[in-house]
Amino acid sequence: MAELIEDAEQISLQELGESLLEATGGDPAALHALTPPDLLEHPRVRTLWEGRPERAGWELLATRLAFEAALELGLRARVGRTLELTGTVAAAVEPRDPEVLAELVGEAHRHLAGQEILDTGLAGYTAYLRGLLERLRLRGAILHPWLEPYLAEDGNQWRIWGGRREGMPAFPLGQSRPRFPHDRHRGHRDAFDSLAATGATPTWLVDWAVRTIGVEPGMAPSLNRRMFELLDAEEVVRARPTRRGGSAYGLDPRVIAVHDVPEDGMAPSLLCCDVCRSPHAAPPEQFAAWVGTPCLRYRCPGRYQPALPEPSNYYRRLYRSRTRRRVVTAEHTGLLNRREREQLEAAFKAGTDPAAPNVVVCTPTLELGIDIGDLSAVLLTSVPRGPAAYVQRVGRAGRLTGNAFIGAFLPAGPRALYYLAQPEHMLAGEVRPPSCYLDAVEILRRQYLAYLIDLAADGAVPAPPMPPKIGLVSGAGRAPGTWLGEVVAASVVPDAPHVGEFLALFGTHLRDETAAALREFATVGLAAAVDRALAGWKARYDDLGRRRDRLKASIERLEQRPDPDDPDQRELRRLRGERYAVIVLLRELREESTLQALEGLGLLPNYTLIDDAATLEAVLWSHTEDGGFSGLRLVYQRPAAIALTEFAPGNSFYAHQRRLVIDGLEIGTASEPLYQWWRLCPECAFGAPEVSHRTWTACPRCRHAGIADSGARHQLLELRRVFSSDSDERTRVFDETDERERRHYQVLTTVDVDPGAVERAWQHRRVTFGMEYARVATIRSVNFGPAGRHGEQVWVAGAQLEPPRFRTCRLCGAVTGAREPGRTDHRGWCLTRSGRNEDWDHPVPYHQVETEAVRLLMPVATFEVDERLASFKAALLLGLRLDFGGEPQHLAVVVTDYPGSGGPGRRRFLVLHDTVPGGTGYLGRIADPERLRVLLDRARETIARCPCRSEGRAACHRCLLGGIDPSEIELVSRPLALELLDQLLGEWAFDPVPTIADADIGLVEESELERR
C-alpha cells in the first residue's frame, strides 16, 4: 500500500482500494502476500496463487482490500504502528471546495442564531469542518458495499459478525466497529453517533462545535444536522436511510485523499496534542493549518503542535522498503498427525511456494532431530530445562553462514530472572545427556508383543497376514487361525522359545525380577491384556453406534415438529453436525491401521513412553452457504497425568488456531458407568473402590475410623476421554492478543504405600530419619474441581478441602458451568433432549500410577517445614543428577505426610517415585543406605563448594535450584540444606526395620523445641 501511494504521491481512498490488487500484476507471491490471513484458505481466493486464478476470487479479494484500506486509514488509523502514525503516509478528507463549504456553515450558523453573532471568522468554520470530517474518518464512517446491510438494519451487529458477507473480517463483541453519524437517536448505540442527542453531557459533535466556533451548546445539534445536509448536497457524505427511520451518513471514499510523506523530517506529517499527547497525522500540505487547532479528543483543552520526529523510524523504513515477504506462520507440535507434520517440514524447508511457512512455532517436538534445514533466527518463549535442551533448540540456527539471531523471552518468575542475571549458566552450562532405562517392565511388555508381530511377519511364527485395519482385527478376535490368535498362541504355549530369545537380546543388562515379570506376562498376561484391549475397543464402537441412532431419532423429531422459537433451526444444524461427526468417528475407528490402533490401545510401544493418554475429542459444526451443515472432528491426546488439569472441564485447549473449551466428560453408559464410588481415608493416602459386601469401620492403613463416614465417599472417574462441542466459528473467534486462559484446579496428589509392598526399610540410629523401598506404591492425583469455588468441607489424606467437584449429566457427561456459570450444554445424543429428566453426578477425575517408590522419613515436624523439605528435596535431586549422570526425567518427588500414632504431629515424607508404570528399576538400585550416603555426600560437596556461597545468594542453578519446581525456588536455602545434610551424614548408621510408616518422631519434636 505504501508503495502505491509513494508512486502516485496522492491518490483517493477509492482508487487506492481499486488498484491494490492490480498493482501485483498477477504475481502469485505478491497476491499471497497481500491476502489477509483469514482468506488464505478460501477456496476461490487461493486459486490466485495456485496457478488457476478464478474471477470470483479476484473480485472477493479486491473488495476485501478496499475494506482493509478503509480500516487502515479510518477506524484503525490511530491504533499501533499504522501507516499514518509512523509518518509513512497521511490521509485527509478533502472536499472539492472547502472554503465555500466553510462559508456555507457560517451562513447557516447566522441563520440559526437569528441575530448578529460574534463573527468567529472563516478560520473557525474551517477548523470546525476539517475536524468534523477527520472525526468521521477516524471513527470508520466510510461507506463500503459490505457495510450497507449493517447500516440499513440500524447497526445490527449480526451483519458484521456471524451474518457478515463472505470475505469480510468479523467484528466480534468488544472490538471497536465502524460508527456513523445518524440524524435521529435510533438503532444500535455502538453503531451510531446521534446528531439529535440532547442529554446533559454534550456529545463529541456538540462539544466540537462549541470549541471551534463558540456556538451556543443548545444550538449545536441543529447546526450539526444542517452541516450534514450540506455535506450530503456537496457529495462529501452520503445519506443512508435506516429501517427504523432517519438517516446515517457515511464518507464517500472518493473524497478521502491519501498523500505520500516523502522524506523523514523534511515534510513533517505528525502532530501531537500539547495537553493529552494524543498523536495526529496530516498531509504535509495541510500541516501548517493543523498547528494550533484544538485537539480532536473529546473535551480536551489542548492544541496540536508538531511532534518531534523519531530519530530512527524502523516501521516507516519497513513499510517503504518494497521487499514483501509475508510472515506465514505454522504450528509444529505433537498435536499434528504425521502427514500434517511431514508436509509442514517439507514446505518450510523448500520455502519456494508463496504459501509455505517461513516462521514455525513449535513445541519441543522440533528439538528431536527433525531435519528442517538452516534457520536464520530462533526465538525461545521460555527458559529451557537445562543447557542440553538449550543447545538442542538454538543449535539449528546459522548452520549455513555461522550467523543467526537467537533470542529468549523470559516469563516473570524466579527461575527466569536468575538466568536473566546469569545467562552464561545456561549458554555455557554443563550439557547432561538424556538417559534411558531397560528395566521398565511396562515398556518391555509392549516391545515383546512388537517382537512377536515381527516374527509373524517374517514367517517365524506361523500366522495369516495381518489385517490392515483394526475393525477387521476386532471382528476376527483371538480365535484360532486368526492373525492375533496365532500371534498370542505362539507365546502362550508351554516351552515357547520366543520370550527367552527376546530376553537374550538384552544380554546381562536386565534384572532378574524384570526378566521373571516378562516371562509371566508372556505366558499368562499377554492373552488377558489383548482381550481387555479388544473388549475396550468394541465397547466404544458399540456405544458410538447407539449415539448415532439416538441422534438420528432426535433429528427426525425436530424435522417433524420444528421448534417455533428457533427460526434459524440452529439446534437442528447442531444435531446434524454432531451426527455427521459421529459417523466419521465410527468410520475412522473401524479403519484405523492395525499397528497404530494397537499402539493407541496400549499394546504396542509409543515413542513418548507414555502408558496412558487421555483424549480430547472436539466436534465442531458449521453451516455452509447453501443452508446445509458440516461437522468437523478433531482429536488430541495428552499424557493422563497432565490431562488431569489441561483437559479438566472448563479449561481451554488451544490447537490448530482454535480455542476448544472442554465441556463434557466420558462417563460410560448408564448400565456401565466409568466412575466408581471410592473411600478415601481422611487421614492417610489410602483409598479403594467400594465393594458391595464390605462394610468400613477403620482404615486398613492408619486405623482411623473416619473412613467409615459419608464424607469419605467420593465418585472417582479415571480421566480417559473428554469432549468439546461448539460451532466452528466460535472456536476461531477469540482475541489473539489475550493471554491463553488456563484455569486452576484443586488437585491433591497422595502416595499410598502398602507395608506388604515394602521390600527393605532402615531407620537412622540417632536422628529421626529413615528410608524404605516399595516395589509398588500408588501415586494418585485427584482433581476436586475448579479453584476458587467451594463445596462441602471434607478431609482427604490429612488435607482439608471444600471440593466443588464437577456437576455432570449422568446421561451424556456434559458438565454444568464449563462455558458459562450455571449452564449445561447437553450433547446432541443426550436422552434429556427426548424428554428424560435430568440426573446429575458429581465425579472427581483422577489419575493413578502404580510404580516403584523410595520413601524418606524427614527429620522435621512443625518448624520451618516447607523450607526444610524443599531444601532437602533440592539436595536429593542434585545428588540424583550427579549419580545418574543425566536428567532423571522419569523420576518425580512429592511431599506427603502421615498421621502420628499418639502424638499430634504428622510424619513428613519425601517420596521419590518413578513416573513409568511398574517402574524402571532405577529406584530399586539406589534404595540402600550406602548408595544414598554416596549420593548425598556428592550433593553436599557440590553445595558446600558452589561459587554462589560468596555471591550473596541463597542458592543457584549450579547447585540446589537445578531441578526443582519454580514455585519452590524461594523456599530453598543452601545453609538449611547443609545443616540437614551435616546432621544426617555426621553419623550415618542404620538399623533395618519392617517399615518407617510408624517410626517414632519424638526425637525430632524434642530437638525442634530446643532450637526454638
Ligand SMILES: [Zn+2]
Ligand atoms: Zn488533546
Ligand SMILES: [Zn+2]
Ligand atoms: Zn488411613
Ligand SMILES: [Zn+2]
Ligand atoms: Zn445430558
Ligand SMILES: [Zn+2]
Ligand atoms: Zn550454587
